[in-house]
Amino acid sequence: MRYTRxxxxxxxxPLLLIVLFMYGMIAWTGYASMTNWVGMAPSWxxxxxxxxxxxxxxxxxxxxxxxxxxxxxxxxxxxAILGLVLAYILDVAGWAERIFRPVxxxxxxxxxxxxxxxxxxxxxxxxxxxxxxxxxxxKPQLWIASPDQVLYCxxxxxxxxxxxxAMILYVAAIRxxxxxIFEAAKVDGANLTQLFYNIVVPNVGQATMIVIAMLxxxxxxxxxxxxxxxxxxxxxxxxxxxxxxxxxxxxxxxxGLGSAISMVILLLAILVVIPYSLWFMKRAAE
Amino acid sequence: xxxxxxxxxxGLLILIVLVWLIPLYTMATTSFKTPRxxxxxxxxxxxxxxxxxxxxxxxSVLQGGLVNSSIVAILATLVCILVGSWAGFFLALLKFRxxxxxxxxxxxxxxxPYQIVLFPLTQFIVSIGxxxxxxxxxxAYTILNTPMAALITATFFQKVPPELQEAAALDGCGPxxxxxxxxxxxxxxGILSAAILxxxxxxxxxxxxxxxxxxxxAQMATPALANLKGSDAVQWQLLMAGSLLTSLPPxxxxxxxxxxxxxxxxxGATKGGA
Numbered sequence: 001m002r003y004t005r006x007x008x009x010x011x012x013x014p015l016l017l018i019v020l021f022m023y024g025m026i027a028w029t030g031y032a033s034m035t036n037w038v039g040m041a042p043s044w045x046x047x048x049x050x051x052x053x054x055x056x057x058x059x060x061x062x063x064x065x066x067x068x069x070x071x072x073x074x075x076x077x078x079x080a081i082l083g084l085v086l087a088y089i090l091d092v093a094g095w096a097e098r099i100f101r102p103v104x105x106x107x108x109x110x111x112x113x114x115x116x117x118x119x120x121x122x123x124x125x126x127x128x129x130x131x132x133x134x135x136x137x138x139k140p141q142l143w144i145a146s147p148d149q150v151l152y153c154x155x156x157x158x159x160x161x162x163x164x165x166a167m168i169l170y171v172a173a174i175r176x177x178x179x180x181i182f183e184a185a186k187v188d189g190a191n192l193t194q195l196f197y198n199i200v201v202p203n204v205g206q207a208t209m210i211v212i213a214m215l216x217x218x219x220x221x222x223x224x225x226x227x228x229x230x231x232x233x234x235x236x237x238x239x240x241x242x243x244x245x246x247x248x249x250x251x252x253x254x255x256g257l258g259s260a261i262s263m264v265i266l267l268l269a270i271l272v273v274i275p276y277s278l279w280f281m282k283r284a285a286e
Numbered sequence: 287x288x289x290x291x292x293x294x295x296x297g298l299l300i301l302i303v304l305v306w307l308i309p310l311y312t313m314a315t316t317s318f319k320t321p322r323x324x325x326x327x328x329x330x331x332x333x334x335x336x337x338x339x340x341x342x343x344x345x346s347v348l349q350g351g352l353v354n355s356s357i358v359a360i361l362a363t364l365v366c367i368l369v370g371s372w373a374g375f376f377l378a379l380l381k382f383r384x385x386x387x388x389x390x391x392x393x394x395x396x397x398x399p400y401q402i403v404l405f406p407l408t409q410f411i412v413s414i415g416x417x418x419x420x421x422x423x424x425x426a427y428t429i430l431n432t433p434m435a436a437l438i439t440a441t442f443f444q445k446v447p448p449e450l451q452e453a454a455a456l457d458g459c460g461p462x463x464x465x466x467x468x469x470x471x472x473x474x475x476g477i478l479s480a481a482i483l484x485x486x487x488x489x490x491x492x493x494x495x496x497x498x499x500x501x502x503x504a505q506m507a508t509p510a511l512a513n514l515k516g517s518d519a520v521q522w523q524l525l526m527a528g529s530l531l532t533s534l535p536p537x538x539x540x541x542x543x544x545x546x547x548x549x550x551x552x553x554g555a556t557k558g559g560a
Contacts, residue, residue: 107309121522224492224508255405259405
């Protein structure tokens with residue numbers, strides 16, 4: 001179809017305007033991170049890297065950063081592995097997939113606020129976990145009321161919510177493996193476990209990359225679950241960077257400092273987003 | 287495959303599925319219980335009566351939020367899809383020298399955590415005088431979600447047969463006519479997938495809704511629901527009724543349009559893949 005320069009402008013300018021505005025806002029955040037901006041009224045002085053130095057000296061910042069890193073380590077592997085195993089089981093299970101897939105995926109459609117409520121109720125003193133423990137004659141736990149357990153408890157809720165997402169990406173990846181490979185291995189007498197390790201696992205690398213990238217970005221964004229389930233507590237034990245950023249800039253009004261935290265989040269996200277987008281582009285060009 | 291291994295796989299699957307359903311089950315059952323039944327413990331027990339008081343109370347708190355969220359999510363989705371697919375069409379089917387560069391910067395804008403622009407976005411919405419209004423929320427969500435809409439619709443447009451474009455070009459059909467008259471009707475299921483994904487994302491969004499509307503007449507459903515938890519002793523039966531009410535639109539989409547929801551989700555994550 002023939003088109004002119006006017007068409008390029010006509011079709012792409014609305015999107016580009018929005019995209020460039022996003023970049024402009026990011027630049028604004030970068031600039032604000034080098035000011036002593038406090039409160040909603042814009043009155044500020046440029047203060048270079050003061051906020052960053054202040055941040056590096058704050059235990060609360062390091063705790064939030066450490067929690068974000070723990071999220072990456074504790075959240076991503078179980079979600080990806082469980083998703084892959086379930087995808088494989090659904091693939092093997094045949095007709096049953098149509099019943100089971102929606103049940104494993106429905107948490108994805110829920111708001112984190114709802115997920116947070118549901119899991120907070122499960123972790124309650126009267127909730128299902130303590131009920132099961134006492135039923136088995138074991139000692140009830142504090143769960144999200146314990147500074148040592150809280151992070152893992154919130155992560156468990158996220159695993160519940162995101163496993164279905166990893167699963168559908170893996171289902172698609174397994175479908176793309178040529179049937180002949182499976183057939184040949186079956187003729188050779190491979191059982192289900194061998195098929196999984198020798199054929200499925202080596203052939204879903206691309207899906208794994210997508211899953212890890214998406215779950216990493218989600219981990220860096222995590223805010224709602226923490227807000228709803230614990231409000232960062234007990235104390236500040238479940239705070240993550242976006243939560244700390246919100247509290248610093250919105251609740252306490254330290255916009256400069258909050259923006260510096262945002263820049264740290266940006267830096268971490270860029271490490272994933274740029275390679276991922278480059279890879280996208282390569283695939284689109286193929 | 288042996289019968290034993292098939293049985294053990296089904297056994298494992300059923301066990302996981304039951305675990306996955308517990309939160310949904312307790313949301314539904316707790317929402318009908320009386321405060322006394324909740325205090326008694328029996329977490330997994332069915333409610334004694336179908337008592338609707340929790341729903342009445344939760345609805346009276348949430349109804350404004352549900353209406354606001356509906357207005358904002360529907361209108362913002364429409365704008366996102368319109369602006370996004372307009373560009374998505376050009377990027378997917380007409381390709382020019384810098385198509386890939388535009389794809390790249392759009393993809394980065396889509397995937398970066400939006401928390402980092404929270405404060406400048408606040409300043410912007412305040413400066414155009416739309417803070418705490420539906421219009422302000424629609425503008426904010428349009429800015430945040432249009433890049434994603436462009437990527438997803440572009441994915442679906444790439445699957446449109448090229449012959450269609452060639453035939454249209456032979457008939458002297460220009461890009462604008464092609465987009466409106468041919469592409470949108472032909473790719474309507476892709477548009478639907480993108481639309482329900484973005485609607486769900488906006489409906490479920492919390493941070494912007496909280497920052498821009500908490501405690502105002504424009505308050506959205508998610509901050510209203512989070513507020514329902516309160517800081518004192520939690521009224522679980524009330525909170526579960528509220529959670530269920532807030533989940534109805536996305537769950538209805540998931541149940542009735544599940545195929546399209548999944549298609550949108552996959553396109554959003556893999557663009558062109560799957």
